[in-house]
Amino acid sequence: MKENLFIQAARRPLGLAAMITLGVLYLVAIFAPFIAPYQTQTQQLQKTYHPPTGLTWQDGRLQVKVYEQVDPTVYEPIPGGAAPIRFFARGFEYKILGLIPWDRHLFLVEAPERIYLLGSDSTGRDVFSRLLYGAQISLSIGLIGITITMTFGFLIGSLAGYFGGWVDNAAMRLVELLMAIPGLYLLLALRSAFAAHVPSDQMYLLIVIILAFIGWAATARIIRGMSLSLRQRQFVLAAEVLGQSTWKILTRHILPNTFSYLIVAATLSIPAYILGEAALSFLGLGIQEPSASWGLMLSQAQDSKVFMMNLWWLLIPGAAIFVTVIAYNVLGDVLRDIVDPKMKVQSR
Amino acid sequence: MKPEPASSQPLLDVRNLEITFHGRDGAMKAVDNISFAIEKGETLAVVGESGSGKSVTALAMTQLLPPPPVCRVGGNIFFEGLDLLQLRQRELRRFRGKEIAYIFQEPSTSLNPVFTVGNQIAEAVKLHRPEVNDVTAEVIRALDLVKIRDPDKRHKDYPHQLSGGMQQRVMIAMALACHPKLLVADEPTTALDVTIQAQIMDLLKELKTKLGMSVLMITHNFGIVNGFAEKVVVMFRGKIVEAGETQSVLRNPQHPYTKALIACIPRLGVKQQRLTTIDYATLG
Numbered sequence: 001m002k003e004n005l006f007i008q009a010a011r012r013p014l015g016l017a018a019m020i021t022l023g024v025l026y027l028v029a030i031f032a033p034f035i036a037p038y039q040t041q042t043q044q045l046q047k048t049y050h051p052p053t054g055l056t057w058q059d060g061r062l063q064v065k066v067y068e069q070v071d072p073t074v075y076e077p078i079p080g081g082a083a084p085i086r087f088f089a090r091g092f093e094y095k096i097l098g099l100i101p102w103d104r105h106l107f108l109v110e111a112p113e114r115i116y117l118l119g120s121d122s123t124g125r126d127v128f129s130r131l132l133y134g135a136q137i138s139l140s141i142g143l144i145g146i147t148i149t150m151t152f153g154f155l156i157g158s159l160a161g162y163f164g165g166w167v168d169n170a171a172m173r174l175v176e177l178l179m180a181i182p183g184l185y186l187l188l189a190l191r192s193a194f195a196a197h198v199p200s201d202q203m204y205l206l207i208v209i210i211l212a213f214i215g216w217a218a219t220a221r222i223i224r225g226m227s228l229s230l231r232q233r234q235f236v237l238a239a240e241v242l243g244q245s246t247w248k249i250l251t252r253h254i255l256p257n258t259f260s261y262l263i264v265a266a267t268l269s270i271p272a273y274i275l276g277e278a279a280l281s282f283l284g285l286g287i288q289e290p291s292a293s294w295g296l297m298l299s300q301a302q303d304s305k306v307f308m309m310n311l312w313w314l315l316i317p318g319a320a321i322f323v324t325v326i327a328y329n330v331l332g333d334v335l336r337d338i339v340d341p342k343m344k345v346q347s348r
Numbered sequence: 349m350k351p352e353p354a355s356s357q358p359l360l361d362v363r364n365l366e367i368t369f370h371g372r373d374g375a376m377k378a379v380d381n382i383s384f385a386i387e388k389g390e391t392l393a394v395v396g397e398s399g400s401g402k403s404v405t406a407l408a409m410t411q412l413l414p415p416p417p418v419c420r421v422g423g424n425i426f427f428e429g430l431d432l433l434q435l436r437q438r439e440l441r442r443f444r445g446k447e448i449a450y451i452f453q454e455p456s457t458s459l460n461p462v463f464t465v466g467n468q469i470a471e472a473v474k475l476h477r478p479e480v481n482d483v484t485a486e487v488i489r490a491l492d493l494v495k496i497r498d499p500d501k502r503h504k505d506y507p508h509q510l511s512g513g514m515q516q517r518v519m520i521a522m523a524l525a526c527h528p529k530l531l532v533a534d535e536p537t538t539a540l541d542v543t544i545q546a547q548i549m550d551l552l553k554e555l556k557t558k559l560g561m562s563v564l565m566i567t568h569n570f571g572i573v574n575g576f577a578e579k580v581v582v583m584f585r586g587k588i589v590e591a592g593e594t595q596s597v598l599r600n601p602q603h604p605y606t607k608a609l610i611a612c613i614p615r616l617g618v619k620q621q622r623l624t625t626i627d628y629a630t631l632g
C-alpha cells in the first residue's frame with residue numbers, strides 16, 4: 001500500500017520531477033557541512049555584500065576571480081587575478097550525519113581569498129553556505145512538524161469519530177476554536193506567550209510545537225469525519241465482535257484506511273510549516289543569528305540597500321522556499337490524484 | 349472430564365429482552381419483551397421481515413449496540429448462566445469472538461480491504477488463542493475447513509481478489525477460528541447468489557455438526573430454515589409472534605404473519621401467478 005503510492009507517483013512526470021527536486025534538496029541539506037565551504041557564522045568584515053564570485057579557466061584548472069573593493073560595497077574583478085579552487089580540500093571540522101568527524105569539503109579556495117558562489121551578506125558571511133545550513137532547519141521543520149501534527153490530528157480525530165458523544169463534541173469545539181482564529185495571529189500570540197529570548201536550539205523545538213499546535217485541528221476534523229464513516233463499515237463491527245480492543249481497531253482498521261489521506265494531507269501541508277518558520281524567522285521571532293534558516297536570511301533582504309544596489313543574491317533563500325513549496329504542492333497534487341480517482345483530471 | 353453441572357441449563361437464555369432507541373423524535377422500541385433459549389449444539393432460526401429487530405437482538409448479546417442514552421437494553425441474556433448484559437466492555441471482549449462469533453450479511457464489507465484475508469484470520473487466532481504457535485498453519489487449516497481451494501495460496505489474497513461466496517467462507521473461517529460455542533449468523537446468504545447460498549448453507553450445516561456448536565441463524569427466508577434449524581422463532585415488529593419446533597411451525601403455522609411468510613417460499617413445480625404479498629391490514 002504505502003510504497004505503492006510513491007512508486008505510482010514516480011511514474012508520472014510531474015510526480016517524478018517533484019520527487020527528484022525534493023530528493024536533491026534533502027540530500028543537499030543532509031550533506032550541507034561537506035558541500036558548504038564555510039560555517040554559518042564565519043564572518044569576513046572586509047568583504048560585506050560581495051557579489052557572487054565569477055569562475056574562470058586559467059592555467060589548466062578551474063579558478064575563481066579575485067575582486068578588489070572600489071567602494072564600500074562595490075567590487076570589481078582584478079584583471080588576470082585568480083585563485084585556484086581545490087576540491088576535497090581540508091577546511092573546518094564537522095561530523096557527517098552528526099556522527100563521523102571529517103574535515104574535507106567539496107571545494108575551497110586558499111585563504112585569504114574566498115569563494116562566494118552566491119555572494120556574501122552584510123557581515124561577509126557566505127550566502128551559499130548559509131543557504132545549505134538553513135535548508136537543514138527549514139526543510140526538517142516541515143517534516144517533524146507534520147509528523148507531530150498528523151499524529152495528534154489522527155489520534156484526536158479518530159477517537160472523536162469512533163466514540164462520538166461528548167468526546168466528539170469536546171474535540172470538535174476545540175478544533176473549531178483553533179480554526180476560527182487566523183493562523184498568523186495565533187502563531188504570533190503563541191510565540192509571544194513564550195519567553196522573548198529563547199536559546200537557538202530550543203527555539204527550533206518551540207517553533208515546531210507552535211506550528212503543530214496550530215496545524216492539528218484541520219487534520220483532526222477530516223479524520224473524525226472519515227472515522228465516523230469507517231465506523232459504520234462492517235469490518236469495524238466485525239473487529240468489534242471479534243473482541244478487538246479500541247486501540248487495535250484504531251490502529252489496524254481506521255489508520256490504514258485513512259493512511260492515503262494522511263499522506264496526501266501531510267504532503268500538501270508541509271509548505272505551511274516551511275512558510276510558518278520562514279514567517280516567524282523573518283519577523284525576528286524564530287531562529288536566531290548566528291544560526292541560519294531561509295526565513296531568517298530573507299529578513300536581511302528587508303534592508304533597502306538590497307534594492308538600491310541590486311544585491312539580488314540575498315533574495316535567493318526566497319527562491320529556495322519557492323521551489324520547495326512548489327515541489328511539495330505538485331507532489332501532493334499528484335498523490336491526491338492517485339488516491340482519489342474521482343478528482344482525477346484527465347492526464348496522459 | 350468434569351460432569352456437566354447443570355445439563356438443564358441452556359447455552360443461551362434470553363429473557364424479557366427490550367431494546368429501545370432514543371432519537372430526536374422520541375423513543376422507538378425495536379425489540380419488545382422477547383424470550384428464547386438455545387441449547388448446546390442446537391440451531392435456532394430467527395425469522396422476520398426487515399426492521400423486525402433481528403439484528404439488534406443479535407448485537408445486544410455482546411453489547412454491540414450504541415451506548416446509552418442512544419440505546420437502552422433491558423432484560424437478561426444468560427450465556428452459560430452468566431448475564432452478559434451486566435458485564436463491562438473489558439470483560440465482554442473475552443466472549444466476543446471466543447465464545448460467541450458473528451458472521452454478517454455483507455461479506456464484501458466485513459473484511460478490511462487493506463489486509464490479506466490470512467492476516468485477518470491470523471488476527472483472530474492471535475487474539476483468542478495465544479497458545480497457538482504456528483498461526484499460519486492454523487489459518488490454512490481454517491480456510492481448508494470452509495473448503496477454500498488452495499488455502500496455502502489463497503490466504504495471501506486481498507479481499508477484493510475473492511468472489512462474494514469465497515469472502516463469506518473467509519468470514520466463516522474467521523468466526524470459527526477461535527472455536528466459538530455459539531455462532532450468530534445474521535443473514536449470511538442474503539447478499540449472495542442463489543446457488544452460492546445453497547453451498548454456504550450446506551457448509552454451515554456440515555460445520556455445526558462437525559464442531560458441535562450452537563447456531564443462531566437470522567434470516568427472513570423460511571426456505572432456508574427447513575432442514576437447518578431445529579427450532580424457529582418468528583419476529584414481527586419487535587415481538588415474537590410464534591415459536592416452536594421448525595417442523596411443526598412449518599406444517600401448522602398459527603399466526604397469520606407466519607402463514608404469510610411460509611406462503612412466500614417458492615416451491616418447485618408449483619406455478620405461482622404472482623408473488624404472495626403480506627396483507628398488513630389484517631395483521632394489525
Ligand SMILES: Nc1ncnc2c1ncn2[C@@H]1O[C@H](COP(=O)(O)OP(=O)(O)OP(=O)(O)O)[C@@H](O)[C@H]1O
Pocket residue numbers: 369378396397398399400401402403404405414568
Ligand atoms: N443504531 C440505530 N439507531 C436507531 N435505530 C436503530 C439502530 N439500529 C437499528 N435501529 C432500528 O431498530 C429496528 C430493528 O432493526 P434491525 O436491524 O434489528 O432489523 P432486522 O430485523 O435485522 O432487519 P433486516 O432484515 O433488514 O436486517 C429498525 O426499526 C431500525 O430502524
Ligand SMILES: [Mg+2]
Pocket residue numbers: 402403404534
Ligand atoms: Mg438485520
